[in-house]
Amino acid sequence: MQKKKLNICQVSLLGNVRIIKENLINFNRFYLNNFHYIICPKKEKIFFKKKIKNSNCKIIDEDKIITFKKFKQIANKHLKKKSYFKEIQFRLKWYYQQVLKITFVINFVNKTKRPIIIWDADTIILKKILFFKKNNSINYGTTSEFHKAYYKTNEILLNDQPKYFISSLAQFISITPSEAKFLIKRLSKIKKKRKKIGEWITDVIFKSVVSAHQNYNGSMFSEYELIGQSNLLKSYKKQKLISGIREHLNGKLSIIQKNILICLGYSYVAYEHSHPNKNSLNMLGRNQTWPSFLKIIIKKTFNKFFRGIKHNFRIHI
DSSP: OOOSOEEEEEEOOGGGHHHHHHHHHHHHHHOSSEEEEEEEOGGGHHHHHHHOOOTTEEEEEGGGTOOHHHHHHHHHHHHTTSTTHHHHGGGHHHHHHHHHHHHHHHHHHHHHOOOEEEEOTTEEEOSOOOOEETTEEOOEEBSSOOOHHHHHHHHHHHSOOOSSOOBOOSSEEEEOHHHHHHHHHHHTTTSOOOSSHHHHHHHHHHHHHHHHOSSOOSOOOOHHHHHHHHHHHHSOOOOEEOOEEOTTOOSBOOHHHHHHHHHTTOOEEEOOTTSSSTTTTTGGGSBOOHHHHHHHHHHHHHHHHHHHHHHHTOOOO
16 A cells, blocks of 8 residues: 655646646546645636646646746846857746756755655656655656757766666656755756755756757757756666657547557657647647557557667666
8 A cells, every 4th residue: 555645746837737637537546645736827826726626736836936037037147148049038938847847846855855756747647657666766768769968968967977878758757855965966066056946956957058058959958857867876777668658649549549558568648739730739629540549559669669678688887
């Protein structure tokens, strides 16, 4: 029986409410004792409270963590020196939500001395996942992602990299008190930790981004890759493979489709419904087509199998 409370943090906009509600139901099926912290814009907080009436859930105003105005001010202090200053402005909201997540979990762990999970708000858990073992997170990884720009930034943020690693972009990441302490110690080498964690995290990230990247790359930092690699550096163990379905979906999965994914070993499904393409637009309002679904899982399962073999037989020395 699960004794310790499983704490989950999400940063979301109102468009994810339907996904979050379904995800809450699934978490309650798999874990007897879980609690969710949903961080949203101040203007949307009242709507979240109306839509999500769950005793295992707390809605938090993002301004209580760090305002976007303050975040932008600190980020641009570093970015103004770069040739891509204007180009990156439309992406700052994307970086902001990452800072919100990191800041919240560090504050949470420091205050409660309990572990916590960051879970993507557009993602639904399909089967039970073991997140922790003793005092450490289980290091999960995926072979379907690998964005070098993230690791280039991490080299500065963490002043090191694991000798062998795969991507930690598995739609979630976890952190324990000892892992948070390790991460804070590493980041404090770039800039001394301040009382206002959100401002400090923003400062550290953008100082590292501008140092690592002379040329613009829209995605130059990942909160999942930062925490994932920090956890690996603290207590190395080859990452455990985990897979989900995300790319190329054109609608919501049926119960039969979800069961097929579960049988094939997939742990979650992510609905990227906010992208401006024909598959994403209004995908939550229609069903996933079968021809597309079968094409996706055949290709994904084939790649998962062969890349998984390569990873599992990789010997770390």
